[in-house]
Amino acid sequence: MNIRSSADDLVSRTQAIVAELKGLEGPLLPILHSIQESFGYVPDEVKPVLAEALNLSRAEVHGVISFYHDFRTHPSGRHVLKLCRAEACQSRGGDALADRARALLGIDFHETTPDGAVTLEPVYCLGLCACAPAAMLDDELHGRLDADCLEALVGEARR
Incomplete structure (x- = not known):
């Protein structure tokens, strides 16, 4: 898989997660948890997708990710x-x-x-x-x- 299709896959999988959980009250945290469960971390490529889908700024999304210790921005070990x-x-x-x-x-x-x-x-x-x-x-x-x-x-x- 090339880098472009990998990024496209991240975006499409993120959009599916957002579509499933967007209707929740305060959906950002459940969406972030689902993304981390799916990918093992929260990739940078998903931040603009989340910001647009939830009508937030990228800074707000980044702020939530960096505030909570449980969210990883890089893959973890096994x-x-x-x-x-x-x-x-x-x-x-x-x-x-x-x-x-x-x-x-x-x-x-x-x-x-x-x-x-x-x-x-x-x-x-x-x-x-x-x-x-x-x-x-x-x-x-x-x-x-x-x-x-x-x-x-x-x-x-x-x-």
């Missing part, structure tokens, strides 16, 4: 490891676990391992405060993490 950075997790050793995760993966937050296996993301509360520190590997929550649990999660993601 697995996404999210580490909670909120106060409860930090008070229970979250900073040391974050340092360990960065060392094990050889990357920092918002980066992907060179082999494309894992993207490391900070999250500001997974709702597991009573089970801190917490993480999420792909869509699976993990609480009461320690160094051994973290190493097992990283090992699972690297396979």
